[in-house]
Amino acid sequence: MTQQTKFxxxxxxxxxxxxxxxxxxxxxxxxxxxxxxxQPIGPADLEPLFPMELILQEVSTQxxxxxxxxxxxxxxxxxxxxxxxxxxxxxxxxxxxxxYYKYEGVSPAGSHKPNTAVxxxxxxxxxxxxxxxxxxxxxxxxxxxxxxxSLFGIDVQVFxxxxxxxxxxxxxxxxxxxxxxxxxxxxxxxxxxxxxLARDPDHPGSLGIAISEAVEVAxxxxxxxxxxxxxxxxxxxxxxxxxxxxxxxxxxxxxDPDVIIGCTGGGSNFSGIVLPFLGMQLRGGRRRRIVAxxxxxxxxxxxxxxxxxxxxxxxxxxxxxxxxxGSTFTPPGFHAGGLRxxxxxxxxxxxxxxxxxxxxxxxxxxxxEAGVMFARAEGIVPAPEANHAVKGAIVEALxxxxxxxxxxxxxxxxxxxxxxxxxxxxxxxxxLLDQQYDEAELAMALSGLPSVPA
Amino acid sequence: MTQQTKFxxxxxxxxxxxxxxxxxxxxxxxxxxxxxxxQPIGPADLEPLFPMELILQEVSTQxxxxxxxxxxxxxxxxxxxxxxxxxxxxxxxxxxxxxYYKYEGVSPAGSHKPNTAVxxxxxxxxxxxxxxxxxxxxxxxxxxxxxxxSLFGIDVQVFxxxxxxxxxxxxxxxxxxxxxxxxxxxxxxxxxxxxxLARDPDHPGSLGIAISEAVEVAxxxxxxxxxxxxxxxxxxxxxxxxxxxxxxxxxxxxxDPDVIIGCTGGGSNFSGIVLPFLGMQLRGGRRRRIVAxxxxxxxxxxxxxxxxxxxxxxxxxxxxxxxxxGSTFTPPGFHAGGLRxxxxxxxxxxxxxxxxxxxxxxxxxxxxEAGVMFARAEGIVPAPEANHAVKGAIVEALxxxxxxxxxxxxxxxxxxxxxxxxxxxxxxxxxLLDQQYDEAELAMALSGLPSVPA
Numbered sequence: 001m002t003q004q005t006k007f008x009x010x011x012x013x014x015x016x017x018x019x020x021x022x023x024x025x026x027x028x029x030x031x032x033x034x035x036x037x038x039q040p041i042g043p044a045d046l047e048p049l050f051p052m053e054l055i056l057q058e059v060s061t062q063x064x065x066x067x068x069x070x071x072x073x074x075x076x077x078x079x080x081x082x083x084x085x086x087x088x089x090x091x092x093x094x095x096x097x098x099x100y101y102k103y104e105g106v107s108p109a110g111s112h113k114p115n116t117a118v119x120x121x122x123x124x125x126x127x128x129x130x131x132x133x134x135x136x137x138x139x140x141x142x143x144x145x146x147x148x149x150s151l152f153g154i155d156v157q158v159f160x161x162x163x164x165x166x167x168x169x170x171x172x173x174x175x176x177x178x179x180x181x182x183x184x185x186x187x188x189x190x191x192x193x194x195x196x197l198a199r200d201p202d203h204p205g206s207l208g209i210a211i212s213e214a215v216e217v218a219x220x221x222x223x224x225x226x227x228x229x230x231x232x233x234x235x236x237x238x239x240x241x242x243x244x245x246x247x248x249x250x251x252x253x254x255x256d257p258d259v260i261i262g263c264t265g266g267g268s269n270f271s272g273i274v275l276p277f278l279g280m281q282l283r284g285g286r287r288r289r290i291v292a293x294x295x296x297x298x299x300x301x302x303x304x305x306x307x308x309x310x311x312x313x314x315x316x317x318x319x320x321x322x323x324x325x326g327s328t329f330t331p332p333g334f335h336a337g338g339l340r341x342x343x344x345x346x347x348x349x350x351x352x353x354x355x356x357x358x359x360x361x362x363x364x365x366x367x368x369e370a371g372v373m374f375a376r377a378e379g380i381v382p383a384p385e386a387n388h389a390v391k392g393a394i395v396e397a398l399x400x401x402x403x404x405x406x407x408x409x410x411x412x413x414x415x416x417x418x419x420x421x422x423x424x425x426x427x428x429x430x431x432l433l434d435q436q437y438d439e440a441e442l443a444m445a446l447s448g449l450p451s452v453p454a
Numbered sequence: 455m456t457q458q459t460k461f462x463x464x465x466x467x468x469x470x471x472x473x474x475x476x477x478x479x480x481x482x483x484x485x486x487x488x489x490x491x492x493q494p495i496g497p498a499d500l501e502p503l504f505p506m507e508l509i510l511q512e513v514s515t516q517x518x519x520x521x522x523x524x525x526x527x528x529x530x531x532x533x534x535x536x537x538x539x540x541x542x543x544x545x546x547x548x549x550x551x552x553x554y555y556k557y558e559g560v561s562p563a564g565s566h567k568p569n570t571a572v573x574x575x576x577x578x579x580x581x582x583x584x585x586x587x588x589x590x591x592x593x594x595x596x597x598x599x600x601x602x603x604s605l606f607g608i609d610v611q612v613f614x615x616x617x618x619x620x621x622x623x624x625x626x627x628x629x630x631x632x633x634x635x636x637x638x639x640x641x642x643x644x645x646x647x648x649x650x651l652a653r654d655p656d657h658p659g660s661l662g663i664a665i666s667e668a669v670e671v672a673x674x675x676x677x678x679x680x681x682x683x684x685x686x687x688x689x690x691x692x693x694x695x696x697x698x699x700x701x702x703x704x705x706x707x708x709x710d711p712d713v714i715i716g717c718t719g720g721g722s723n724f725s726g727i728v729l730p731f732l733g734m735q736l737r738g739g740r741r742r743r744i745v746a747x748x749x750x751x752x753x754x755x756x757x758x759x760x761x762x763x764x765x766x767x768x769x770x771x772x773x774x775x776x777x778x779x780g781s782t783f784t785p786p787g788f789h790a791g792g793l794r795x796x797x798x799x800x801x802x803x804x805x806x807x808x809x810x811x812x813x814x815x816x817x818x819x820x821x822x823e824a825g826v827m828f829a830r831a832e833g834i835v836p837a838p839e840a841n842h843a844v845k846g847a848i849v850e851a852l853x854x855x856x857x858x859x860x861x862x863x864x865x866x867x868x869x870x871x872x873x874x875x876x877x878x879x880x881x882x883x884x885x886l887l888d889q890q891y892d893e894a895e896l897a898m899a900l901s902g903l904p905s906v907p908a
Contacts, residue, residue, distance in 0.1 A: 005530035008462050076459035077538065077833050084531065088605070106560060108833025110872065150830040151542070170624070173875035176882045177829050375631050376604040379531050379562025418564065418872035421627035428630045 005087060007249040009080035016067060019240040021275045021347070022233070023063035024282040029233075029350050030321040033308060038452055041318055048219050049226040051127035054120065057234040065237065071119045074151060078107045078114075079241070083249035088377040090397070097400035098255060099393055101413040102246045102273055105380065109174070111415030112269045113144035113229055116238035120227045121148035131155040131224040133217045135185065135210030137265070138164050138337030138385070139171025140415055141229030146180030159185035159193075159213045162205035164337040170419045185210040192216050192314035206330045207266075207341045212314035219316065230266025231311065231345045239272025242412065247276055250410065257288060257410035259396050263388035264292040264301060264359070265338045267345030269414035278356060290357040292348065293392035295367075297435040298331035300324060300344040301352060301359035303442070308452040309343060319450060322349040325437075326445025332435035334364050335423035336384040342445070360392065363434040367391045368427040371417070383415035384423050459541060461703040463534035470521060473694040475729045475801070476687070477517035478736040483687075483804050484775040487762060492906055495772055502673050503680045505581035508574065511688040517733075519691065525573045528605060532561045532568075533695070537703035542831040544851070551854035552709060553847055555867040556700045556727055559834065563628070565869030566723045567598035567683055570692035574681045575602035585609040585678040587671045589639065589664030591719070592618050592791030592839070593625025594869055595683030600634030613639035613647075613667045616659035618791040624873045639664040646670050646768035660784045661720075661795045666768035673770065684720025685765060685799045693726025696866065701730055704864065711742060711864035713850050717842035718746040718755060718813070719792045721799030723868035732810060744811040746802065747846035749821075751889045752785035754778060754798040755806060755813035757896070762906040763797060773904060776803040779891075780899025786889035788818050789877035790838040796899070814846065817888040821845045822881040825871070837869040838877050 022029070031040040043055045050058075057065060067075075086099040104112035124132060132154050136142030142158035149156035158180055165172065165184040175182045185205045186193040192212040196203050203209075211228070218226035228235060250256060260277055262270030274290050281287050294301055304323040311317035313327055323344040325331075331340045344352075351357045364384070371387035373394070374380070382390055393411040400407050417424065426432045476483070485494035497509045504512075511519060521529075540553040558566035578586060586608050590596030596612035603610035612634055619626065619638040629636045639659050640647040646666040650657050657663075665682070672680035682689060704710060714731055716724030728744050735741050748755055758777040765771035767781055777798040779785075785794045798806075805811045818838070825841035827848070828834070836844055847865040854861050871878065880886045 003527075004465055005527070006465055006532075008464065010462065011458055011460055073457075073459070078460075108829075108835070114833075147833055151833075169879070170872070170875035173879040173882070174835065174872075177826055177835055177875070177878045179830060372631055375562075376633060379568075379601055379605075381562070381628065381631055416872075418624070418628075418870075419875075421624035421631070421873075424631045425623070425627040428627070 005085050007083040007252045009245060009248055011076050013248060014072060014075060014080050015241050015244040017064035018067060018237045019244055019276045019279055020060055020063055020065055020237055021279050022061045024279050026354065029346055033319040033452065035310065035315055035318055049215065051123050051129060051225065053123045054234050057237055058232060068122060071122050074118045080245045081106050083246055086378055089374060092377045093394065093397050095397040095401040096404060096406040097397045098408045099397055100410045102242060103413045104242065105413060105416035109140060109144040109147050110418060111140040111383065112239060112242060112272060113141045114147060115241055116235045117144035117148035119238050121152045121154055124225055125152040125154055129154065129225045132227050133157045133214040133224055134227045135159045135207055135214045137161050137207050137340055139168055140338055142182065143171055143174045145227055146175040146178035149180060150178045156180035158182045159187060159210040161185055161207060161210050161337060163333040167422060168419055185213050187213060190216045204333050206313065208313035208327055211312035212316055215312060215316045230268040233347055235268050236271035236345055236347055239268050240275050242272035243274060243276035246273055246410065255408045258407040259289045259291060259409045261291045261293060261389050261392040261411035263339065263385050263414065264294045264344065264348065265385060266341050267348035269412050271345065271348060273412040291392055292357055292359040293388040294359065294361045295334060295336055295339045295388060296361040296363045297334050297437055298340050299361040300342065302361045305446055306349060306353055307449050309449055311343060319452065320346040322346045323352065325442055326448055328448055329442060329445035332437055334435045335420060336388065338385040362388060362391050365432055365434050368432060370394050381417040382413055383417045384420050386414045389413065459539050461537040461706045463699055463702055465530050467702060468526060468529060468534050469695050469698040471518035472521060472691045473698060473730045473733055474514055474517055474519055474691055475733050476515045478733050480808065483800055487773040487906065489764065489769055489772055503669065505577050505583060505679065507577045508688050511691055512686060522576060525576050528572045534699045535560050537700055540832055543828060546831045547848065547851050547855065549851040549855040550858060550860040551851045552862045553851055554864045556696060557867045558696065559867065559870035563594060563598040563601050564872060565594040565837065566693060566696060566726060567595045568601060569695055570689045571598035571602035573692050575606045575608055578679055579606040579608055583608065583679045586681045587611045587668040587678060588681045589661055589668045590614045591661050591794055593622055594792055596636065597625055597628045599681055600629040600632035603634060604632045610634035612636045613641060613664040615639055615661060615664050615791060617787040621876060622873055639667050641667060644670045658787050660767065662767035662781055665766040666770055669766060669770045684722040687801055689722050690725035690799055690801055693722050694729050696726035697728060697730035700727055700864065709862045712861040713743045713745060713863050715745045715747060715843050715846040715865035717793065717839050717868065718748045718798065718802065719839060720795050721802035723866050725799065725802060727866040745846055746811055746813040747842040748813065748815045749788060749790055749793045749842060750815040750817045751788050751891055752794050753815040754796065756815045759900055760803060760807055761903050763903055765797060773906065774800040776800045777806065779896055780902055782902055783896060783899035786891055788889045789874060790818065790842065792839040816842060816845050819886055819888050822886060824848050835871040836867055837871045838874050840868045843867065
């Protein structure tokens, strides 16, 4: 009898419902406010941007929301994704801990993002929408929506943060292979883009700016809606398929995680693996440590303020209460482009305030060191974003070694790094620099937070 | 009850033996000849290059050869690989055919190559070898051996065909992430490389030249052996795990392929999926059509001569009887770098001569057109090499449509194209050119075939 390494679920055991933690929260999320009136918004306020089914998911408190059958059919191309025990990494670290990772890089776009791109495209197609706009950082979200759009006959236009657009031309080629159009942001296609280019023609862009551009196009075109790859409740909801599968797979493995780890940019892959476990806890189950790992150069959860803020730079979006570095904050151009967002999902921020999760931050060289170690042990080269989770898992495994405690660690390996090899090249050549945000800029961005009556 | 799309085997059902078709061949393979004496070689002649276990596999006629347990442990990181029914592609084509593909892109290096890289590295490590040299075209083989070397503590030096080295820097970064060294070939590190550079400093390289360089280094260093990613019997043997899994998975699907398709460069991924099915036929089972698809710009099976030839350009290797374009033939620099080899595996050539397989050739634009269609239907962006198999499958599916015959088609999707997005970019922009070899050069290369007494 040999040791089992990989835990697979048959298609027949793919979850049929998403798990909605709103049903189990001890306190509800703070209200979302209209950017003009500062009053709580209703579903109708979001209609210019999203189809009603997604708006209803955004505000639902129903515990289980069915996954439409055509969406599950698409998921079968790669789901259920594998849960893998990192036996070689454990050995390399000499830890008594067991390390498991859920591997979302098996999707066509190479990350967890299709988990929400596919249902978002499907609900839009059902509502008769013909065009979708979106933003993307590293391109994982943009290529995922491009893929999903190609399946349901929807035109996709992607505003990609300029620094990533320049660093990662292969992601753009992937979006174009799926039939999408991709433009560097800030662009001269929108008022918000033109305003920024007028001030700084070489602006590196940010997710906040790209969101402004995509939202502006959707809001000003009747046949066009907008899709967001993270942050919103319905996006996090769609990712819960990851954690639900992981619960079943950990049972197959006969283990139960003591610590669960995910990297956080907007918060969606983290929520995907974490929320179903947290839901069990909120319904009276066992308490586990849950750790969010973010980049030290864009540390919304560890250094941001918990306050109402805009989701974008041009202040076109509603206000949500979240951990934020300020909507005008532009993070340095480090390689984990998917984590370069000024805010954190309101839901993740809420969990942090409730003391249900921890947060920590690392610099990129430490994360790439962890990623290279992982690649040489496990074969898979993680995406720069995922390296943050790998780093978090290694820190926990070494803590277990120091304390001689055989704990079980689970982390979400949210994507592979095949489109990020320039960053690995730079790391191998010793050319990768740790990056610091500007403290003065952060202070200024935080001082500019909107004032909202209590 | 919904339709099943993906057929997965548990780790416990991973094959425990490789299938050796030598046990079932109606006629044995022609002898391998010594390059100096032109006499049949014995195992001892190969000892400077390979460990004895691999040499014994090269000449074995034992039907089943056990897969070592440590090799199977590594395979568990991604094997058994999925078999997927291409339902969306079938629908897009409007074909009554059922199309299945075995997906080898789930390996850490993104192709089928680790199936032989891992056992080769392991057998070398068992024999005390510390360093391995090899050649690579697109880099799929080089990155696979780099991965395998990192697992067993072997230093890997890769000679990469210059045109691919320049076109695909990300593959090099991947090799370096796994800890290997990579150099463009022809290089000035070897006599054979220097001789070519002296004639043409801008030589684009070829697999034949890179093999000469890697073999030269291994033959002249006691602590160094050589590993080849295709062509040889033991390499094809290692790939039979693919077809054995496919047999079990087609049974799960309740179907039986009428046509089996693979792309051919050296012949290993083709052999991997084909040989176990062919073995059943040779032992009295059903006859199936088996189709090899090669690039029209390097058409060894369809335009080459079946004759004794060298495996490399500098004539350091033994002579084998195979379909060859001549060892001095340099194919044009098309994007499917893994298919740019002047010869075909002796075993595949032998099967062709025995009438057991068919062969066909396509230009690269037709293959990329097929690959983009596949990506938009199935999500996965195939490697340029794999696009040849996709093209072959689509041709068969459209034939079934024209004939109104609901046949079952199986093909090997040997790798993903995430490292080849430049080629897709060029294709999307209409900049990809079909390429023709020079007829005069081919005639000259064929006229230079070594003369071997009958």
